[in-house]
Amino acid sequence: MTRGSPGWLGDTQWRDYGRKLDLWNAFAGPELRALLTTLVPPTSRLVLDAGCGTGHVSRLIQDLLPQTSRVFALDLAWPHLVSARRRLCRTLQADLRALPLSPESFDLIWSANTLHHLPDPVESLKEIRSALRPGGLVAIGHGSYLPDMLFAWDSRLERLTNEAVRAYYRDRYGRSETELAGIRAWTGRLRQAGFSAVTARTIAIERISPLDEDASAYIQECLFDGTFRGRLSPYLSPEDDAELEALMDSQSPAWALTRPDFHFLQTFTVTTGRKPGPA
Ligand SMILES: C[S@@+](CC[C@H](N)C(=O)[O-])C[C@H]1O[C@@H](n2cnc3c(N)ncnc32)[C@H](O)[C@@H]1O
Numbered sequence: 001m002t003r004g005s006p007g008w009l010g011d012t013q014w015r016d017y018g019r020k021l022d023l024w025n026a027f028a029g030p031e032l033r034a035l036l037t038t039l040v041p042p043t044s045r046l047v048l049d050a051g052c053g054t055g056h057v058s059r060l061i062q063d064l065l066p067q068t069s070r071v072f073a074l075d076l077a078w079p080h081l082v083s084a085r086r087r088l089c090r091t092l093q094a095d096l097r098a099l100p101l102s103p104e105s106f107d108l109i110w111s112a113n114t115l116h117h118l119p120d121p122v123e124s125l126k127e128i129r130s131a132l133r134p135g136g137l138v139a140i141g142h143g144s145y146l147p148d149m150l151f152a153w154d155s156r157l158e159r160l161t162n163e164a165v166r167a168y169y170r171d172r173y174g175r176s177e178t179e180l181a182g183i184r185a186w187t188g189r190l191r192q193a194g195f196s197a198v199t200a201r202t203i204a205i206e207r208i209s210p211l212d213e214d215a216s217a218y219i220q221e222c223l224f225d226g227t228f229r230g231r232l233s234p235y236l237s238p239e240d241d242a243e244l245e246a247l248m249d250s251q252s253p254a255w256a257l258t259r260p261d262f263h264f265l266q267t268f269t270v271t272t273g274r275k276p277g278p279a
Pocket of ligand 1 (some may be wrong): 011012021025050051052053054056074075076077080094095096097111112113114117118
């Protein structure tokens with residue numbers, strides 16, 4: 001298919017982390033739906049979800065638009081596209097580094113938590129720009145890299161945990177601190193790629209105890225079991241590591257998710273830009 005590695009976070013045509021994507025979208029679904037309601041122009045006739053994953057947002061966008069509008073869900077990974085198709089999405093397998101799309105055809109291109117996976121996000125934004133009609137809108141959604149609040153009752157352990165996760169990611173992907181920090185620099189990248197009227201808007205996804213099932217499942221499976229547990233020991237003192245393990249262990253009396261003071265906060269930023277030209 002296409003040249004070189006598809007990105008620096010390990011994505012391939014066959015890589016499947018659909019379960020994580022389903023958990024995130026179920027968790028953040030109410031906020032994402034509300035955000036899209038204000039963001040998606042009702043006159044959009046042709047829309048692309050670039051890096052659609054399992055197609056949750058593609059489906060939300062389609063449901064906001066008249067039946068005559070068409071939403072295409074594009075991704076590199078076949079396993080994700082199979083799930084997207086089950087959500088009644090029109091799917092397209094393609095690489096965002098070289099989009100096989102007619103120029104100047106889409107009214108809106110949405111892309112969430114995807115372009116930072118690519119080796120050169122600005123090049124991919126230029127591909128997106130070329131597929132947009134003049135005056136068309138691009139919207140790049142990006143969750144905060146780590147939760148903004150995780151252990152509200154102990155900011156020291158929260159800070160150390162976040163630092164340990166960053167160090168773990170740097171080692172896992174062989175990336176520098178600057179590269180990881182640059183993940184959120186979308187306003188500058190949109191301008192570099194030739195978009196005008198750039199805006200940014202951040203929403204908060206916030207949950208307190210008692211947690212509902214979607215929040216428990218996302219925080220436990222994606223964050224605790226899928227990212228933190230058993231991986232952070234090299235970056236923490238033995239005492240902090242033991243305390244953190246107990247907080248993340250559903251069998252422990254110290255399990256964070258049943259504490260009455262559990263308070264979780266994660267931000268999600270959408271950066272938009274317009275392709276210059278008549279609307
Ligand atoms: C973190 S997921 C986000 C999925 C979805 N937007 C969501 O928010 O649930 C990133 C997605 O980008 C896809 N992806 C990674 N590199 C890609 C590329 N070069 N071209 C197209 N899709 C790519 C992955 O397969 C994955 O589905």
